[in-house]
Amino acid sequence: MEQQSSFISRVAGALVIIMILGYILIIGKAILIPLTFSILFSFLLRPPTAFFERLIRNQVLAILLTFLLFSAVLAGMIAAFAYQLVDIVQALPSIGKKVTQGLDQIFLWLKENFAISPPSWSEWVQENASTLIETPFSIVSQSLSSSTAVIAGLGLTLIFTFFFLLY
Numbered sequence: 001m002e003q004q005s006s007f008i009s010r011v012a013g014a015l016v017i018i019m020i021l022g023y024i025l026i027i028g029k030a031i032l033i034p035l036t037f038s039i040l041f042s043f044l045l046r047p048p049t050a051f052f053e054r055l056i057r058n059q060v061l062a063i064l065l066t067f068l069l070f071s072a073v074l075a076g077m078i079a080a081f082a083y084q085l086v087d088i089v090q091a092l093p094s095i096g097k098k099v100t101q102g103l104d105q106i107f108l109w110l111k112e113n114f115a116i117s118p119p120s121w122s123e124w125v126q127e128n129a130s131t132l133i134e135t136p137f138s139i140v141s142q143s144l145s146s147s148t149a150v151i152a153g154l155g156l157t158l159i160f161t162f163f164f165l166l167y
Helices: 002-027 029-056 059-114 121-145 147-166
Strands: none
Touching (some): 029 147, 059 147
């Protein structure tokens, strides 16, 4: 009997520890997420930093040069992504029209082949197509509203990465 109660108390203690660790992770996510990314980036940037350290013989300048090179590559990737995003946003109205036309054709085919003829197919298509088009804009606006947290996390990640590479 005593053995069973000690097992239950150990399981309860383990569950309490798991709950406390989960709470700490939730509360500390503003620091832990940049810390995790900075550890990853420091592993990825260590080889180029070591190469530049052999050429320059100054650890701080080698780290800064690696950051500059990494930032240039990242800026190029962001520019390419932004260019594609602008094209998609500009083409969104024509995409919406094509989706509406396609749905109209599907409903016409259903009406001809299965004798399904609800009175307001066109109204239903117009209502749902507009929500389909408006959904990406709401997602983008919500994403832009959290930009301050993203910038702060990026700054912490860069600082942590610098110190990990310096160490």
